[in-house]
Amino acid sequence: MITLLQSDNFILDSLVKFVQMSGFMAFFADGGWKFIIMIAIACLLLYLAIKKQFEPLLLLPIAFGMLLTNLPGAGMFHSEFFAGGHVDWAQFAAGKAGLLDVLYLGVKLGVYPCLIFVGVGAMTDFGPLIANPKSFLLGAAAQLGIFATFIGAYALGFEPNQCGSIGIIGGADGPTSIFLTAKLAPELLGPIAIAAYSYMALVPVIQPPIMRALTTEKERKIKMSQLRQVSKTEKILFPIIITVIISLFLPDAAPLVGCLMLGNLMKECGVVDRLSKTVQNELMNIVVIFLGISVGATATADSFLNTQTLFILCLGILAFSGGTAGGVLLAKVMNLFAKEGNKINPLIGSAGVSAVPMAARVSQVEGQKADPSNFLLMHAMGPNVAGVVGSAVAAGILLAFFG
Template sequence: MEQSGGFFSFLIENLTQFLSYTGFANMTWGHGIMILIGLVFIYLAIKKEYEPLLLVPIGFGIIVGNIPFTPGFQTGIYESGSVLNYLYFGVIQGVYPPLIFLGIGAMTDFSALISNPKLLLIGAAAQLGIFGAYIAALFFGFTPEEAGAIGIIGGADGPTAIFLSSRLAPELMGAIAISAYSYMALVPVIQPPVMRLLTTKKERVIRMKPPRQVTKLEKILFPIVGMLLTTFIVPSGLPLLGMLFFGNLLKESTVTKRLADTAKGPLIDIVTILIGLTVGASTQATTFLTPKSIFIFILGAISFVIATFGGVMFVKFLNLFLKEGNKLNPLIGNAGVSAVPDSARVSQVVGLEYDKTNHLLMHAMGPNVAGVIGSAVAAGILLSFLS
């Protein structure tokens, strides 16, 4: 009898302990809110098709990262030795973003840019968003390192944002990545009002000259010269720029089709899954639900608006020096913020609203890919100044 009593108390003790380990026992309001945010991301991705390839892994990652647990069992992403922590290694050490850039390079066609290289300058002007947000972040009391990491949201480039924030302000990386990807998905909402505000009806219907045909030699030279030049000027951008141009050379050389196919296919898919899931999981309620995150979201929106402003206004400025017939449509200026290819698509859609026969997509792809180069260069500068 005594033995059975001992057994029951042992059983109850274990059951009580088990219950104290469950997610229900450790649940807080923060976890609930974050799980809800994760679900919203998944909804936006599936129902509205906003960047589903990114928002589904990130949204699910947010849920994974916010399942309440008792620390000490190597479960959480921040617990040394846990599986998630091993996967997260690629984020904190900046391994994943250059691999994604390799894939982006292998799938990007720089023809539009090569045929009209002055579009490169729009990609430079749109980086104004990064430094505008940097100034605003300093104003809000962030340290220069944090301000640099937040500013890069304006580059509208997820891998670059993750790469830079992992180096400058790792504790803010989750909020910065979520903010960057959210606003990239919201490009069709944020950009058109700014574009309309800054342009006249006459400017919106400017027809641009069709791009000339680009030879294979030019396509091969572009990644080689581009890599040499940009990395000699900003060596700290080497991981991103080197991989971007390497991926592009794999594509354009036409003799490494298998490698290019792997880079733009299975490799980028695997890394996207890993980066999306782990970045999402890094947003644990305790580290994410802070006033800083709210500021980061505000600054992210500001940076996108400034970047769009910079791109559009620079095209208008360029037009002052261009002859009639060579003028650029300012509606392609927004595409300089990177966010490939969504912002180029915005140029096309807004352009068609004013002239049903004026297709701007191919022209907007030039500044769009220039924005990728520009934001990687800007990230390299911030890294060399602030690290």
């Protein structure tokens, strides 16, 4: 009888223990409501990715990573293993690290963004930029958003290194934002990545009103002259020259620019088609999955549900708007000095905010609204890819300042 009672107690205890250990109980514990909100946010992001198709290739894994990390008790990600900007290797050796901890190493060590840049490079045609190098100026002007936001973030009380990470959202370049934030302010990685990718998806909504407000009907109708043909040799030399020059100027930008240009060289040289196709497809897709899940995993309730996240989301809009305005305004200034027939349609200036090729498409669409016979896409691709280089340079500068 005693044995049976003892056995009953054991079963009861086990059941109580099982219930207490379940994730459901954590919802009713102190601060458990945060998990519910984070799961709801993750579901909202999944809805945006699947139903609204907002950058689904990245937003979907990010949102799912967010969902996984906020399931109480699952222990898939431990932000404390990466506290203070260092990796606690002892925890990994002890086998305490979860799956997302292991995947996050690729972000923490700056591997994923660079691998993605190899793929981006292999998919980018720098021909329009080589044909019209002045596009570099528009790509540089569009980085205004980065530095304006940098100041704005400081005004809102962020630390200087965090300001750099928040500002880079204006580069409209996901891998660059993640690369820089993982180095400067890893605690803000979740909100910054989500802001960067969400606003990149919203480029067709954010940019057109600013473009129309800053240009006249006459300016929007400007037709640009045909770009010259670029030889294969020029296309091969371009990535080599850019890598050498930028890496010598800004060694901190070398990983990003080097990888971008490596991918481009693979594409342009025409002798490593297999590698080029691999980095464009298989490698890119695999890394995107890892990057998305692990970045989403950093969006824990404690790091996400605070006023800082709200500020970052607001500053993200400022960053994109500032970049758009910077590019358009510089194009207008360049027109003051350009001869008739060599004028630039200011609409292509907005494409300087990276977000390849969405921003260039926005320029094309807005140009055609003003004059349906005007084709700006190829002209806008110049500043667009210059923006990628420009944001990588800006990231290198911020890393040199605060790294």
